[in-house]
Amino acid sequence: MEQIILKGKVFPEIIYRKTGSGPALLLVHGFPANPLLWREIIPELSSRYTLLMPDFFAVPGSWMVDGHNSMDMLAEGFAAILDNEKVERTVIIGHSMGGYMGLAFAGKYPSRLHGLSLVHSSPVPDDEARAEGRRKTVAILESGGKRLFLNKMVKALFPDEFNDKHPEVYKRQTEEAIAVDDQSLVAFYRAIMERADTRSVVQGLSCPVQYLIGEKDSLANIRKELAQKSLAKTSFVSIFKNAGHMVMLEEPDAVLATLNRFLSYCLAEGQE
Structure with missing residues (x-):
């Protein structure tokens, strides 16, 4: 897997991984992980597609400006990757935080998408209770409580x-x-905490949108996620009854099957 360091227009430095051959996909990991989050499905996907995988945490300070970033800024980073690879249109597959970034990209560059797959992700913003929880988490992280928080968070995934x-x-x-x-x-x-409501973005997309939902996802509201399926003009919905928030690690074969169907549809000749 090749590591590419790109000097961007928005960020001084962005890092991404590249592997495979064929039509390009942006495979975007969630928080707090890395591209190896997709380790169970990379081999098969890379046999058919070129995988471009942003690596947000490989080098401290990358993908940030003065210690900050936002979903809109991250979307510009994705555009820089596609431009560097001379890719005009792609399918974004984003897990959780990665899906929020994909939605931000869709809002800015809808014509550059063949499709958008939201893996345990949603265009709905946090309600006030969830937002308050996130503010408390930031305070915990800033006061040195990283290890305690992450042990608890990852277990809940x-x-x-x-x-x-x-x-x-x-x-x-x-x-x-x-x-x-x-x-x-x-x-x-x-950036996750401050993300925008992107339901209108989904409504405006001409490309298909996919939702991968874990029925045992303790971080999600299943009813709220299912309610979003009617927003897009064309929606694909897959529910994994025994999965939590990490279906690509929990049920990789099932994920590959549903992704392959979605990708075949999005990239079919003449599909707009």
């Missing part, structure tokens, strides 16, 4: 039965999260 059966996955994801530098954790969490 998976159902209890998955953690019991696969403790090595929870341990690995926790270690990768704790390795992220403190400044990046706060900056990206603030």
Whole structure:
């Protein structure tokens, strides 16, 4: 997997990974992970597609300006990657935070999308209770409580039965999260907290939108997520009854199957 360091117009430095061949996909990891979040599905996807994977935490201070970023700024970073690769249109597959970034990109560059896949992600902003929880989390992170918060957060990403059966996955994801530098954790969490309501963006898209939903996702409101399926002109919805917030690690074969159907539709000849 190739690592590319790009000097951007918005960010002094952005880093992304590249592998595979074929039509280009933007595969965007969530918080607080890295492109290896997709490790279980990269081999098959890369046999058919060129995977461009932003790596937000590889180098402290990258993907930020003076310690800050925003969803709109991150969307500009995606445009810089596509321009560097000479890719006019793509499909974005974004997990959680990565989906929020994909929605911001869709708002700014709708004509550059063949499709948008939201993996445990939604265009709905936080309600006040969730927003207040996020503000408290920022305070915890800024006061040195990173390890305690991340241990608890990563455990909640998976159902209890998955953690019991696969403790090595929870341990690995926790270690990768704790390795992220403190400044990046706060900056990206603030960007999540301050993201816009993008339901009107989805309504305006001409490309298909996909939702991958875990029925045991403790971080999501399933009813609220399902209510969004009618926003897009063309929607694909997959519900994983035994999955939490990390379906690409919990049920990779099922994820590949549903992604391949979506990608085939989006990239079919003549599909607009």
